[in-house]
Amino acid sequence: MVAGIRSVLAECxxxxxxxxxxxxxxxxxxxxxxxxxxVGLMLGLEEQFxxxxxxxxxNRRTFESIAAIRDAVRGLVDxxxx
Amino acid sequence: xxxxDITAAQAAYxxxxxxSGLLIPTGVDGLYGRSGVxxxxxxxxxxxxxxxxxxxxxxxxxxPPALNRQYFEESEYLKSFPHLAGTIHAFGxxxxxxxxxxxxxxxxxxxxxxxxxxxxxxxxxxxxxxxPTIAQRGALPGDGKLIDVFSYCFRRExxxxxxxxxxxxxxxxxxIGTPDQVVEFRELWLERGRExxxxxxxxxxxxxxxxxxxxxxxxxxxxxxxxQKLKFELLIPITxxxxxxxxxxxxxxxxxxxxxxxxxxxxxxxxxxxCVGFGMERVALALFRHHGFDPAQWPxxxxxxxxx
Numbered sequence: 571m572v573a574g575i576r577s578v579l580a581e582c583x584x585x586x587x588x589x590x591x592x593x594x595x596x597x598x599x600x601x602x603x604x605x606x607x608x609v610g611l612m613l614g615l616e617e618q619f620x621x622x623x624x625x626x627x628x629n630r631r632t633f634e635s636i637a638a639i640r641d642a643v644r645g646l647v648d649x650x651x652x
Numbered sequence: 653x654x655x656x657d658i659t660a661a662q663a664a665y666x667x668x669x670x671x672s673g674l675l676i677p678t679g680v681d682g683l684y685g686r687s688g689v690x691x692x693x694x695x696x697x698x699x700x701x702x703x704x705x706x707x708x709x710x711x712x713x714x715x716p717p718a719l720n721r722q723y724f725e726e727s728e729y730l731k732s733f734p735h736l737a738g739t740i741h742a743f744g745x746x747x748x749x750x751x752x753x754x755x756x757x758x759x760x761x762x763x764x765x766x767x768x769x770x771x772x773x774x775x776x777x778x779x780x781x782x783x784p785t786i787a788q789r790g791a792l793p794g795d796g797k798l799i800d801v802f803s804y805c806f807r808r809e810x811x812x813x814x815x816x817x818x819x820x821x822x823x824x825x826x827x828i829g830t831p832d833q834v835v836e837f838r839e840l841w842l843e844r845g846r847e848x849x850x851x852x853x854x855x856x857x858x859x860x861x862x863x864x865x866x867x868x869x870x871x872x873x874x875x876x877x878x879x880q881k882l883k884f885e886l887l888i889p890i891t892x893x894x895x896x897x898x899x900x901x902x903x904x905x906x907x908x909x910x911x912x913x914x915x916x917x918x919x920x921x922x923x924x925x926x927c928v929g930f931g932m933e934r935v936a937l938a939l940f941r942h943h944g945f946d947p948a949q950w951p952x953x954x955x956x957x958x959x960x
Contacts, residue, residue, distance in 0.1 A: 604906075604908070605872075605873055605876040605877065605880075605908075606728075606731070606873070606908070608872060608876060609869040609872050609873060612869070612872055613869065623868075625868070625871050628868065628871045628872040628875055629872075629875040629876070629879060630875070630876050630879050630880075
């Protein structure tokens with residue numbers, strides 16, 4: 571899943587750095603993720619993992635790191651909410 | 653106060669304003685004429701804004717309430733607010749198309765489908781023409797830029813709330829520069845805004861806010877904007893104490909517009925921008941609400957601030 575998240579990040583996140591070089595706990599906002607980039611990332615993740623983020627997950631915390639995204643997506647894939 | 657009560661209070665205030673002659677109805681919600689008394693208050697408030705901000709050396713720019721469509725497209729407004737945009741379309745056909753148009757009009761059919769988009773779009777916020785204009789001048793001077801604009805703005809949100817018009821005026825100061833310059837500007841105006849509006853003796857509060865971004869992407873942008881405290885509003889109750897109306901707003905766009913239009917600071921960094929916006933009609937409506945419909949009867953202290 572982390573590889574999938576990295577590829578969406580590279581494609582949709584508009585980061586200032588190579589998504590492949592980020593540790594899973596690195597702060598994505600420090601890496602250049604903007605609010606509008608975050609929207610692209612959210613939509614890209616939904617497509618990649620065939621999930622829909624509920625409104626309560628549509629905040630900066632959900633997308634702050636690869637690990638946070640992994641936990642959120644895992645929760646959605648498992649049918650619950652992260 | 654529930655939604656029904658809020659709507660009733662809005663309708664009641666609108667009816668009072670129309671009956672008093674301050675607003676002139678046109679048959680479209682949110683589209684009004686203004687009386688001389690209303691305009692006098694707007695003009696005096698405009699002058700008050702200049703008294704507070706006019707010494708800062710802003711470059712004055714006055715644009716008509718329409719925007720170059722190319723600027724509008726580049727602004728990405730359609731990404732965030734497709735529901736509020738007003739594009740201007742016009743007839744572009746030949747004589748045959750003209751006859752069709754007239755026939756449809758006469759028969760009460762839709763005559764608008766052959767209208768074509770022009771190269772102008774209604775201005776959604778007074779500051780939109782400023783960013784591409786400044787970008788064209790090249791890198792900013794070392795102390796950045798400060799711009800003063802004032803324009804009618806259009807947002808397609810018909811409402812019976814007189815404080816939510818479709819065409820309304822917005823005065824703005826816009827700061828373009830380094831993050832430090834821009835943040836300092838916004839802090840300054842948060843203080844000034846409070847003090848200036850306090851001098852008008854209306855109840856007010858300042859709170860974190862978000863723009864009405866569209867859809868699920870919008871929910872994400874709204875929560876992000878709030879979490880980062882990028883937007884504050886100065887709120888005054890007009891038709892509801894529970895849901896006071898935003899009359900001034902203080903917005904920090906970070907480097908959003910700087911990136912979109914490639915605006916650079918003197919040291920080569922991407923420019924940050926911020927603006928303070930004054931909702932002219934909303935301030936006038938707040939004053940009429942709290943001091944009455946006859947400015948001659950307003951408290952002497954308030955009259956002195958506005959009329960000297």
